[in-house]
Amino acid sequence: MFETIRWREGKVEILDQSRLPLEVVYLSCREVGEVAEAIKTLKIRGAPAIGIAAAMGLALGAQSLSARDFREFQRGLRGIASQLAATRPTAVNLFWALDRMQAYAAAHREEAIEQIKQGLVGEAQRILEEDIAVNRAIGKWGAALIPDGARILTHCNAGALATGGYGTATAPMRVTVEEGKRIHVYADETRPVLQGARLTAWELMQDGIPVTLITDNMAAQFMRRGMIDLAIVGTDRTVRNGDVANKIGTYGVAVLCKAHKIPFYVAAPISSIDFSLATGKKIPIEERPPEEVTHIQGKRIAPEGVQVANPAFDVTPARLVTAIITEKGVFRPRDLRRLADPNADLETIRIREAPHTTR
Amino acid sequence: MFETIRWREGKVEILDQSRLPLEVVYLSCREVGEVAEAIKTLKIRGAPAIGIAAAMGLALGAQSLSARDFREFQRGLRGIASQLAATRPTAVNLFWALDRMQAYAAAHREEAIEQIKQGLVGEAQRILEEDIAVNRAIGKWGAALIPDGARILTHCNAGALATGGYGTATAPMRVTVEEGKRIHVYADETRPVLQGARLTAWELMQDGIPVTLITDNMAAQFMRRGMIDLAIVGTDRTVRNGDVANKIGTYGVAVLCKAHKIPFYVAAPISSIDFSLATGKKIPIEERPPEEVTHIQGKRIAPEGVQVANPAFDVTPARLVTAIITEKGVFRPRDLRRLADPNADLETIRIREAPHTTR
Numbered sequence: 001m002f003e004t005i006r007w008r009e010g011k012v013e014i015l016d017q018s019r020l021p022l023e024v025v026y027l028s029c030r031e032v033g034e035v036a037e038a039i040k041t042l043k044i045r046g047a048p049a050i051g052i053a054a055a056m057g058l059a060l061g062a063q064s065l066s067a068r069d070f071r072e073f074q075r076g077l078r079g080i081a082s083q084l085a086a087t088r089p090t091a092v093n094l095f096w097a098l099d100r101m102q103a104y105a106a107a108h109r110e111e112a113i114e115q116i117k118q119g120l121v122g123e124a125q126r127i128l129e130e131d132i133a134v135n136r137a138i139g140k141w142g143a144a145l146i147p148d149g150a151r152i153l154t155h156c157n158a159g160a161l162a163t164g165g166y167g168t169a170t171a172p173m174r175v176t177v178e179e180g181k182r183i184h185v186y187a188d189e190t191r192p193v194l195q196g197a198r199l200t201a202w203e204l205m206q207d208g209i210p211v212t213l214i215t216d217n218m219a220a221q222f223m224r225r226g227m228i229d230l231a232i233v234g235t236d237r238t239v240r241n242g243d244v245a246n247k248i249g250t251y252g253v254a255v256l257c258k259a260h261k262i263p264f265y266v267a268a269p270i271s272s273i274d275f276s277l278a279t280g281k282k283i284p285i286e287e288r289p290p291e292e293v294t295h296i297q298g299k300r301i302a303p304e305g306v307q308v309a310n311p312a313f314d315v316t317p318a319r320l321v322t323a324i325i326t327e328k329g330v331f332r333p334r335d336l337r338r339l340a341d342p343n344a345d346l347e348t349i350r351i352r353e354a355p356h357t358t359r
Numbered sequence: 360m361f362e363t364i365r366w367r368e369g370k371v372e373i374l375d376q377s378r379l380p381l382e383v384v385y386l387s388c389r390e391v392g393e394v395a396e397a398i399k400t401l402k403i404r405g406a407p408a409i410g411i412a413a414a415m416g417l418a419l420g421a422q423s424l425s426a427r428d429f430r431e432f433q434r435g436l437r438g439i440a441s442q443l444a445a446t447r448p449t450a451v452n453l454f455w456a457l458d459r460m461q462a463y464a465a466a467h468r469e470e471a472i473e474q475i476k477q478g479l480v481g482e483a484q485r486i487l488e489e490d491i492a493v494n495r496a497i498g499k500w501g502a503a504l505i506p507d508g509a510r511i512l513t514h515c516n517a518g519a520l521a522t523g524g525y526g527t528a529t530a531p532m533r534v535t536v537e538e539g540k541r542i543h544v545y546a547d548e549t550r551p552v553l554q555g556a557r558l559t560a561w562e563l564m565q566d567g568i569p570v571t572l573i574t575d576n577m578a579a580q581f582m583r584r585g586m587i588d589l590a591i592v593g594t595d596r597t598v599r600n601g602d603v604a605n606k607i608g609t610y611g612v613a614v615l616c617k618a619h620k621i622p623f624y625v626a627a628p629i630s631s632i633d634f635s636l637a638t639g640k641k642i643p644i645e646e647r648p649p650e651e652v653t654h655i656q657g658k659r660i661a662p663e664g665v666q667v668a669n670p671a672f673d674v675t676p677a678r679l680v681t682a683i684i685t686e687k688g689v690f691r692p693r694d695l696r697r698l699a700d701p702n703a704d705l706e707t708i709r710i711r712e713a714p715h716t717t718r
Contacts, residue, residue, distance in 0.1 A: 021662040155576075189652070189661070191550060191574040197653075197661040205662055212666045215550040215652060216576040217514075217608025221673040224610060249576025251583060252615060259614045293548070293574060294556075296655045302548070302556040303380040303564055307571045314580040 002206070004049050004161050005056065007125055010063070012056045016043045017161055021202035032061030032080050039087040039094075042193060046162020047236040047272050048131050051093030054084045055124040058101045062120050070109045073116065077102055089284040090245055090313050091236040092274045097127055131164035134269045135171045137327035142172025142232070142267060145323070145330065145354045148181040150229045153219055155188040156247035157199035158234025158267060168267035169232045170204070172325060177209055185211040186228060188219055190247060192292040192310065216249050223260040230263045230354075232325075238268045240340070242318030242333020243280025248311055254320035263322040263355060270326055275340040280315035288312045323351050361565070363408050363520050364415065366484055369422070371415045375402045376520055380561035391420030391439050398446040398453075401552060405521020406595040406631050407490050410452030413443045414483040417460045421479050429468045432475065436461055448643040449604055449672050450595040451633040456486055490523035493628045494530045496686035501531025501591070501626060504682070504689065504713045507540040509588045512578055514547040515606035516558035517593020517626060527626035528593045529563070531684060536568055544570040545587060547578055549606060551651040551669065575608050582619040589622045589713075591684075597627045599699070601677030601692020602639025607670055613679035622681040622714060629685055634699040639674035647671045682710050 002024065006013050012029040018041065019025050027043055029035045035057030038044050044053050061080035067073035081098045088094060104123045108116050146152070158169035166174060176183050185204055190196035197213055204211040214222065222228050231253055237245045244250070244266050257264040277283065290308035294300060302308070318333035328339065329350035338344045361383065365372050371388040377400065378384050386402055388394045394416030397403050403412045420439035426432035440457045447453060463482045467475050505511070517528035525533060535542055544563055549555035556572055563570040573581065581587050590612055596604040603609070603625050616623040636642065649667035653659060661667070677692035687698065688709035697703045 022659060188576070189550070191548070191576060194660055197665075201665045202662045205665060210666075212668055213652060213661055214668050215607070216574070217547070217550060217611055218668060218670065218673075220611030220614055221607065221670065222668075224673075248574070248580065252576055252579030252611070255579055255618045256611060256614055259618060293572060297658045297660065299656045299658060300381060301553055301656065302572055303561045306556075306560045306564060307569075309571055309573050309577060309581075311577065311580065314577075314583075 002160070004163065004165060005044060005052055005128070007056055007059070007121060012053070012060050014038050014044045014053065015161070017045060017199060018043050020198050029060065031064070032057045032083065035060060036083050036087050039084070045195070046157060047091035047093045047234065048163040048168065048269060049161070050088060050091055051097035051271060052124070052128045052131060052164050054094050055097040055101050055127045057084050058098060059120040059124040062117050067113055070113070073113050074105060077105055088286060090286045091272070093271050096271045100127065128164040131269070132166050134327040135163055135166040135168055138168055138267050138269065138325050139166065139171030139175035141327070141330050142265070142325040143175035143179060144352065145263070145265060145325070146172055146176045146181070146183065146230070147354070149183070150176070151184045151186065151227055153186045153188070153222070153228045153231040153253065154200060155196065155231070155233050155250055155253050156190045157195040159200055159203045161199045161203055162234060168269060169234045171267060172232060173209060174207070183209070185209060186219070186222060187211050187213050188216045188249065188253070189213060190249060191216055195247070219253060220256050223256055223262060228262055230265065231257050232265045232267055235266050235268045235272050236313060237283055238266065238273050238324065238336070239277040239280055239283065240275050240337045241279050242321055242324065242336045244316045244318070244321055245280060245283045245285070245313050246316065248314050251314040251316045254316040258320050264320060265323055265325055266321055267325045270328065270339060273336065273339065275337070280317065283315055285314070286312040322355055361519070363522065363524060364403060364411055364487070366415055366418070366480060371412070371419050373397050373403045373412065374520070376404060376558060377402050379557050388419065390423070391416045391442065394419060395442050395446050398443070404554070405516060406450035406452045406593065407522040407527065407628060408520070409447060409450055410456035410630060411483070411487045411490060411523050413453050414456040414460050414486045416443050417457060418479040418483040421476050426472055429472070432472050433464060436464055447645060449645045450631070452630050455630045459486065487523040490628070491525050493630070493686040494522055494525040494527055497527055497626050497628065497684050498525065498530030498534035500686075500689050501624070501684040502534035502538060503711065504622070504624060504684070505531055505535045505540070505542065505589070506713070508542070509535070510543045510545065510586055512545045512547070512581070512587045512590040512612065513559060514555065514590070514592050514609050514612050515549045516554040516562070518559055518562045520558045520562055521593060527628060528591045530626060531591060532568060533566070542568070544568060545578070545581060546570050546572050547575045547608065547612070548572060549608060550575055554606070578612060579615050582615055582621060587621055589624065590616050591624045591626055594625050594627045594631050595672055596642055597625065597632050597683065597695070598636040598639055598642065599634050599696045600638050601680055601683065601695045603675045603677070603680055604639060604642045604644070604672050605675065607673050610673040610675045613675040617679050623679060624682055624684055625680055626684045629687065629698060632695065632698065634696070639676065642674060644673070645671040681714055
């Protein structure tokens with residue numbers, strides 16, 4: 001099994017996703033700048049994975065800080081965090097991970113700087129391990145929504161490659177298969193960066209999960225022909241009211257699901273939920289370079305000088321989301337805000353079975 | 360201005376659309392087999408254009424027939440027609456054009472074979488000229504539906520390149536611009552063959568019509584943000600009840616238009632209407648090679664051995680079609696069947712203005 005990202009001998013090793021599925025190559029980062037560049041250029045992507053990469057990047061950068069006292073060290077950390085935070089604006093896990101790493105340092109301010117540096121490496125590795133555990137829990141809760149024989153549509157890659165491992169949207173699929181049930185996945189290729197074609201199809205094939213690759217514009221027709229039973233996607237940032245930011249095209253999938261009475265699920269680790277925002281309107285949407293649309297693997301496919309739009313994400317309103325699958329259970333979007341309260345009684349609001357559809 | 364296809368000095372010259380927008384190269388066909396291959400491999404595509412190509416291909420093939428009498432000549436023509444008919448199953452214009460050419464020959468059976476051969480070349484050229492005239496009429500009727508400042512979504516290429524010239528879906532846009540109104544076109548790139556990115560964007564830029572290229576999965580988000588006022592697409596085959604077969608992804612656009620209360624128009628020359636079919640269920644849908652999905656311009660973008668679906672067309676049910684724009688006027692889908700009757704009083708069923716939307 002491949003690893004998306006790992007700490008090895010003082011370096012951050014990143015599976016270079018820009019070269020998948022043609023080559024499986026690890027990028028070895030010795031400096032925080034290389035990690036930041038890898039995030040910016042999508043060599044590693046997916047909200048949880050870039051959270052982990054940012055944490056490891058911060059730990060890596062911390063090793064080179066020559067601070068005489070904690071305040072100086074903390075200032076140094078803050079600078080590194082700014083550099084990493086500037087890579088991509090939409091996924092909230094990035095900021096969550098950087099905050100957690102800096103909080104770790106602050107909590108250990110009494111220790112020797114060298115000891116804190118070691119501790120940060122450990123904390124980054126813990127974030128990775130916890131991420132995988134969270135995904136397994138998402139899988140367990142989500143699998144209850146998937147009937148035997150289900151044909152599942154997914155968009156972009158919210159799989160093992162988008163996380164520390166196991167994936168978010170793919171976790172319920174994996175658990176379902178581990179339980180001995182049969183499923184078939186339809187993977188949208190997900191233009192412009194083709195995460196579905198290059199990554200989701202590849203990682204599901206690695207694990208022997210049946211998958212059919214389709215272009216984004218085919219999904220509607222497969223729904224109409226009754227060939228899709230449910231959709232599961234990931235999220236880069238979900239907010240308090242249940243609005244979901246995710247890869248461009250997700251909103252369209254949600255509208256199509258509604259029109260065809262197909263359940264639309266979002267797999268969301270709590271770290272991807274931004275309780276500070278009331279609705280999706282305030283989520284910053286990254287506009288990426290036009291070359292992602294006009295070129296594919298370096299080859300021009302559109303006329304020179306053509307005007308292009310390239311928003312990397314869209315926001316799906318909560319009313320189109322059937323349920324949100326977290327590591328603490330499956331919830332209706334309107335109940336999501338209750339998760340912000342650590343004392344909330346989740347048992348009463350958890351969904352245990354697939355919500356009825358009128359199909 | 361480019362020509363999509365032309366008869367020149369005993370040869371059929373075809374603008375090779377598989378090389379656009381990078382190169383403007385004409386393919387010179389001396390034998391019917393070359394024309395058939397050009398249709399099959401999408402060097403020329405678009406329902407009206409492949410109708411013209413088939414007509415010219417038949418005229419070209421006819422020149423090489425060495426028949427002693429008309430019956431033998433007719434058998435030869437029938438063989439050539441079968442070869443051309445086998446290239447692509449969905450567009451009805453192909454069959455319409457081959458029928459018309461053979462009917463021409465039959466109507467002139469008393470003439471000398473050499474004279475009929477010349478006549479067939481003339482008939483093919485007439486089909487091309489009439490196609491352009493039909494498109495101009497579509498443009499005139501359709502322009503009445505387009506307000507000043509309209510932002511228009513289109514899918515695939517139903518432009519000059521898909522026809523003898525001027526286009527079907529693009530005709531109302533061109534007339535609107537000729538009338539001095541401002542428009543802005545959003546062109547879906549249209550995976551897998553990228554007709555929107557490679558052809559529609561290119562031909563609109565050639566004519567100075569403002570166009571923004573987007574990936575197919577962005578359209579929903581632009582609708583949600585209120586940036587699309589109407590959609591116009593072409594059709595490969597529309598049937599009696601108003602069901603519309605067109606490029607894969609068209610159905611999804613229609614569902615999204617409905618969900619956002621945006622008018623969805625289909626530009627359809629009468630030659631693309633198949634009055635012999637009652638509903639869209641019987642329209643044969645071409646499944647094209649998986650390499651169109653797994654490779655782009657010869658470069659692999661998906662894992663080796665991945666399972667792929669590649670239906671080239673989908674069927675949009677009449678209930679999602681706001682109106683159909685023909686050379687005889689704009690009609691509701693339910694009134695389409697009346698066009699089969701040459702004595703029908705079309706005045707009473709013609710739509711003169713943009714149908715009210717609840718937007």
